[in-house]
Amino acid sequence: MDPQRLKDNFSQVATHGIDVAEYFYADLFERNPSYRSLFPASMARQQQVLLGALAQIVSLVDDPQQLIPYVEELGRSHAGSGVDAQHYPEVGASLVATLKYFSGDDWNAELEKNWVEAYGVVADVMIKAADQK
């Protein structure tokens, strides 16, 4: 995994602001309509916090000492929201689809591999922390 590549790509995608979170949730709920009811009726706050968390994760991607406790806490807080391990691959698929959409011509197989790998690590840590709660 190349941390700088992820950072560069995310900072470019993030220039699209809240549109990124809107696209992500639209894609997630289109593929998985049953997930909608896990979330509050108004998604405005959720869109903001998702972007904030992604930015935080990406900024710490080369600093496991800080990243791991942050992601563990995120995993634990999700356990109280009806989220379980089976949801994670679907969220990962929508995240990658979103990054791809906003990256346009900059997207390539190598970048996709980097994101899939990074998301896999984050998801594993979140799921384990939720299990140990």
Ligand code: HEM
């Ligand atoms: C990289 C993975 C993920 C990130 C960065 C992320 C980010 C966040 C953040 C920052 C919150 C706000 C509260 C908190 O800290 O818990 C949140 C809440 C939530 N997330 Fe996630 N999440 C991820 C994975 C998932 C997955 C796999 C699901 C399953 C569908 C999910 C569903 C939810 C739900 C239902 C809430 C609570 C909404 C509410 O009731 O206010 N998240 N997420």
